[in-house]
Amino acid sequence: MDQDCLFCKIVRGETDTRFIYEDDTLVVFKDKYPHRPVHLLIVPKTHIRSINDLKPEHQDIVAKMIFKAPDIARNFKVDQEGYKLLFNVERGGGQIIFHLHLHLMSG
Ligand SMILES: [Zn+2]
Numbered sequence: 001m002d003q004d005c006l007f008c009k010i011v012r013g014e015t016d017t018r019f020i021y022e023d024d025t026l027v028v029f030k031d032k033y034p035h036r037p038v039h040l041l042i043v044p045k046t047h048i049r050s051i052n053d054l055k056p057e058h059q060d061i062v063a064k065m066i067f068k069a070p071d072i073a074r075n076f077k078v079d080q081e082g083y084k085l086l087f088n089v090e091r092g093g094g095q096i097i098f099h100l101h102l103h104l105m106s107g
Helices: 007-012 056-075
Strands: 026-030 038-044 085-087 102-106
Touching: 007 026, 007 038, 026 056, 038 056, 056 102
Parallel strands: none
Antiparallel strands: 026 038, 038 102, 085 102
């Protein structure tokens, strides 16, 4: 956990962010500044800065993030029309919050 990290604060329940889904590994919530009608963030509870910082022990976490995506897409009824999954990596890749997250966007 990183004291100053916004997503760590969200994970700890220190903001008014409502979770769409939560388990031991990850939380899912709506992007505060949505680019699409459906724009959700799948966020691991473990603080990992970006895809660049993945270590072998993170394999499970990343797999769970990706495997959760179709579940969430089905819940929002966008699985059939389709959706985009996106990892932004570092500033040049559009990453703004430096805590790993997977965007799920549709519409
Ligand atoms: Zn964090």
